[in-house]
Amino acid sequence: MKNLKSKYIGYAFLLTSVTFLAACTKEYLNPNAATSGDVLTSAKGLTGVTVGLQKNYSTTRAGVLYASITLNGLTTNELISINTGNTNEERLVAGGVQVDGTNTVLLSVWANSNKIIYDADNVIINAANLPDKNYAAGLIAHASIFKALALGNLSEYWERIPSGIGQNVSFISRVEGYTKAIAVIDNALAVISANPVSTAFFSNIPSGIDIPNTLNALKARYALFAGNYSLALTAANLVDLTKRSTFTYDALNLNPIFEIATSTNNVIQPKNISLGQTGANVPDANDARIPFYTVINTTVRINGFGAATFTQIPVYLPGEITLIKAEAYARQAAPDLTSSLTELNKVVTKTAVADPFGVGAGLPALTGTYTQQQLLDLIYKNRCIELYMSGLKLEDMRRFNQPLTDRKRNFFPYPFQERDNNPNTPTDPAF
Numbered sequence: 054m055k056n057l058k059s060k061y062i063g064y065a066f067l068l069t070s071v072t073f074l075a076a077c078t079k080e081y082l083n084p085n086a087a088t089s090g091d092v093l094t095s096a097k098g099l100t101g102v103t104v105g106l107q108k109n110y111s112t113t114r115a116g117v118l119y120a121s122i123t124l125n126g127l128t129t130n131e132l133i134s135i136n137t138g139n140t141n142e143e144r145l146v147a148g149g150v151q152v153d154g155t156n157t158v159l160l161s162v163w164a165n166s167n168k169i170i171y172d173a174d175n176v177i178i179n180a181a182n183l184p185d186k187n188y189a190a191g192l193i194a195h196a197s198i199f200k201a202l203a204l205g206n207l208s209e210y211w212e213r214i215p216s217g218i219g220q221n222v223s224f225i226s227r228v229e230g231y232t233k234a235i236a237v238i239d240n241a242l243a244v245i246s247a248n249p250v251s252t253a254f255f256s257n258i259p260s261g262i263d264i265p266n267t268l269n270a271l272k273a274r275y276a277l278f279a280g281n282y283s284l285a286l287t288a289a290n291l292v293d294l295t296k297r298s299t300f301t302y303d304a305l306n307l308n309p310i311f312e313i314a315t316s317t318n319n320v321i322q323p324k325n326i327s328l329g330q331t332g333a334n335v336p337d338a339n340d341a342r343i344p345f346y347t348v349i350n351t352t353v354r355i356n357g358f359g360a361a362t363f364t365q366i367p368v369y370l371p372g373e374i375t376l377i378k379a380e381a382y383a384r385q386a387a388p389d390l391t392s393s394l395t396e397l398n399k400v401v402t403k404t405a406v407a408d409p410f411g412v413g414a415g416l417p418a419l420t421g422t423y424t425q426q427q428l429l430d431l432i433y434k435n436r437c438i439e440l441y442m443s444g445l446k447l448e449d450m451r452r453f454n455q456p457l458t459d460r461k462r463n464f465f466p467y468p469f470q471e472r473d474n475n476p477n478t479p480t481d482p483a484f
Contacts, residue, residue, distance in 0.1 A: 093175055093179040094179065094182070096183055096185065096188055096189075096192070099175075099176050099179060099180055099183075099192050100192065100254075100257050100258065102172055102175060102176050102196075103173075103176050103192055103195045103196045103199075103258065104257075104258055104259065105172065106169055106172055106173055106176070106195075106196060106199040107195075107199065107258075107259055107262075107300070108306060109165060109168065109169060109172075110165070110169055110199050110202060110203070110300075111300040111306075111309070111366065112302070112306045112307065112309055113309055114161075114309065114313050115161045115165060116161070116165065116309055117161070117162055117165045117166055117169065117202070117203065117206055118300070118309060118366065118444070119309035119310060119313060120158050120161035120162045120165070121162055121206050121209075121210075121444040122310065122442050122443070122444045123142065123145070123158055123320075123321055124145060124158050124159065124162060124210065124444075124465075125209075125444045125445070125446055125447050126321065126329075126442060126444075126446075127142060127145040127146050127321065127461070128145060128148065128447055128460055128461045128462055129329065129446040129447050129450060129459075129460050129461075130324055130329035130459070130460070130461075131323070131324060131328060131329040131441060131442060131446060132321045132322065132323060132324060132329070132442070133146065133321065133322060133323075133324045134146045134320070134321060135318060135319055135320055135321060135322055136319050136320065139319075139320055141156050141157045141158050142158065142320065142321065144156060145158060145461065146461065147461070148460075148461025148462050149461065149462065149484065152461070152462055152465065152466065153466055153469075154466050154467060154468045154469035154470075154471075154472060154481075155468075155469055156468075159210075159465055159466070159468055160468045160470065162206055162207075162210060163207070163211075163467075163468050163471065164468070164470070165203075166203035166204075166206050166207050167203070167207075167215065167218065169199050169200065169202075169203040170200050170203050170204065170218060171218045172196075173196040173197065173199055173200035173203070174200070174218065176192055176193070176195075176196035177192075177193050177196050177197060177200070177237075177240075180192035180193050180196070181193070185251065186247075186248040187248050187249060187250060187251035187254070188250075188251045188253055188254050189244075189248070190244045190245045190247075190248040190249065190250050190251075190254075191245075191250035191251060191254030191255065191258075191264070192254065193240075193241055193244045193245075194241040194242075194244060194245050194250060194264045194268065195254075195258060195262070195264065197237050197238060197240065197241035197268070198241070198262065198264070198267055198268065198271065198368075200234075200237050201234040201235075201237050201238050201268075201271050201275070202271065204230050204231070204233055204234040204237070205230075205231065205234050205271070205274070205275055205278075206444075207227075207230055208227040208228075208230030208231050208234070208275075208278070209227075209278075209444075209445075209447060209448045210447070210464065210465045211227065211464060211465055211467065212226070212227055212464045212479065212482055213225060213226055213227065213479045214227060214230045220474075220475070221475055221476060221477055222475065222477065223477050224477060224478070224479055228279050228280070231275040231276075231278050231279040232275075232279055234271070234275045235272055235275050235276060235279070235284075238268050238271055238272045238275075239272070241268055242265075242268050242269075242272075245264065245265065245268075250264060259300075259301055260301055261297075261298070261299040261300060261301035261365060262298050262299070262300075262368060263296050263297065263298040266292050266293050266296050266298055267298045267368050267369065269288050269289075269291040269292045270288075270289075270292045270298070270368070270369040270373070270374055271368075271369065272284075272288040273285045273286075273288035273289035273292065273374060273377045274369065274373070274377065274445075276288055277377050277380060277381065278448055278452070282380075282381040282384045282385045283381070283385060285377055285380075285381045286377075286378060286381040286382065286385070289374045289375075289377045289378050289381070290378070292371075292374045294371040294374060294375065294409075295371075295409060296409065297365075297367065297409045297410065298367065298368045298369065299365035299366060299367050299368060300365065300366045300367075300368065301363075301365050302362065302363045302364070302365065303363065307362055307363075308358075308359065308361065308362055308363060308364050308365075308366065310355060310358065310359030310364075310366070310442075311355075311359050311360065311361055311362055311364060312362070314355055314359060315354070315355045315359045315360065315361075316362075318354065321355075322352065322353065322354055322355060323346070323347050323353045323354070323355060324353075325353055326343055326347055326349075326353055328343070328346065328347070328437065328438060328441050330434070330437055330438075331459075333430070333434070334433070334434045334437060336434075336438050337414075337416055339415070339416065340414050340415075340416060340438060341404070341405060341413055341414055341415040342412060342413070342414050342438050342439065342441070343438075344356070345357055345405065345411065345412055345413075346441045346442065355442075357412075357441070357442065358410075358442070359442070367410055370410060370412060370439065370440060370443070371408060371409055371410070372400050372403065372408065372412055372439040372440070373436075373439065373440055373443070373445075375396050375397075375399050375400050376396070376397070376400055376432060376435060376436050376439060376440075378392075378396040379393045379394075379396035379397040379400075379428075379432050380393070380429070380432050382396065383425055383428050383429055383432065384429070388425050390423065390424075390425060390428055393428050393432075394419065394423060394428060397419065397428065397431060397432055397435065398418045398419055400414065400435050400439055401414055401416050401417075401418060401419055401435065402414070402415070402416060402417070402418050403415070412439060414435075414438070414439075419431065429453060430453075432453075433449060433453040433455070436449050437449065447460065451463065457484065462484060463482065463484050464482040464484075465482075466481035466482070467479065467481060
């Protein structure tokens with residue numbers, strides 16, 4: 054992030070210092086600081102809040118990005134726990150009833166996702182009142198990205214998610230959660246279409262995120278997860294696959310994968326050079342994505358987007374968007390298997406130099422005639438490799454009907470802090 058952004062962090066944490074859970078909100082005010090009302094009525098204050106959203110999502114061990122990668126990776130066998138003293142990670146590896154509402158990795162995803170939704174709502178609602186509509190459009194779009202990501206994370210891990218923020222909120226289905234994320238994105242797309250984002254806004258936030266492409270990419274992702282394949286295909290076709298959209302890091306805001314795992318070799322690491330895959334899903338020995346994501350240093354270690362202190366982490370990968378197209382073609386009411394194979398081969402044959410992030414399999418094209426199921430199997434395999442450590446594999450395992458025995462849990466129990474404060478909290482799933 055640019056150093057000048059650090060001055061906004063204080064404004065962000067005027068609100069993010071609020072102790073928050075979905076079931077209960079409390080506010081602790083500094084009498085010497087600006088009030089939350091002051092922050093929420095000025096462009097500068099709202100900019101601080103939305104910069105804080107990005108920091109809360111993409112940095113530290115408790116941030117949603119790192120916690121989600123850990124939760125997902127340990128549950129789906131992408132990753133292993135290195136230190137038996139890390140009780141919460143060890144219990145995720147054990148799975149089943151060993152994962153309960155006390156797990157702090159679960160709580161990080163749950164509490165911080167809900168906190169992000171709360172703060173994003175404040176930005177989206179109050180930015181609409183600013184006189185500079187182009188600057189306001191940037192605020193709304195940026196905050197909407199993080200609200201959508203938060204809703205998506207909740208919907209991936211829990212069967213039901215809170216319908217809103219506050220005390221004793223009701224719950225909606227996870228598919229409704231994805232649909233809600235799409236609605237947030239659609240609103241943002243409409244806002245920036247009516248009022249293009251001002252250059253002044255971009256100069257006041259961390260560099261890296263391509264707002265229009267990210268909105269369409271997330272729309273495609275969540276439409277796919279919700280089973281709306283025509284919408285997923287439409288949104289995916291609007292994403293410019295030559296552009297990068299990233300979380301950026303600096304000396305004050307470190308890449309969390311490197312900071313917590315890679316540099317210490319004391320928390321998580323890849324399970325093996327097969328990326329945790331077995332049977333027909335094991336990567337080809339010549340797949341160039343293996344050395345991209347892993348490196349051998351006595352044992353298999355993290356490479357790729359956790360390789361160094363300031364390595365940027367993609368918000369989405371171009372390969373994800375291509376694979377969304379391949380899956381959408383294969384799953385639509387009248388499957389277009391020819392187009393599906395064409396899109397899949399774009400990922401299979403893609404070289405590192407042809408990819409904005411250097412992710413490329415570099416394999417020969419798949420040839421021949423494939424059934425719908427065979428294509429879906431190949432799409433799943435390539436999603437597991439292309440999107441390694443992206444935090445998306447658990448959703449893929451369910452969507453592609455992978456055996457329950459291949460994952461440690463299917464859905465997760467609700468944190469006790471939610472259950473203790475909200476009588477509407479659903480019953481925990483059995484597995």
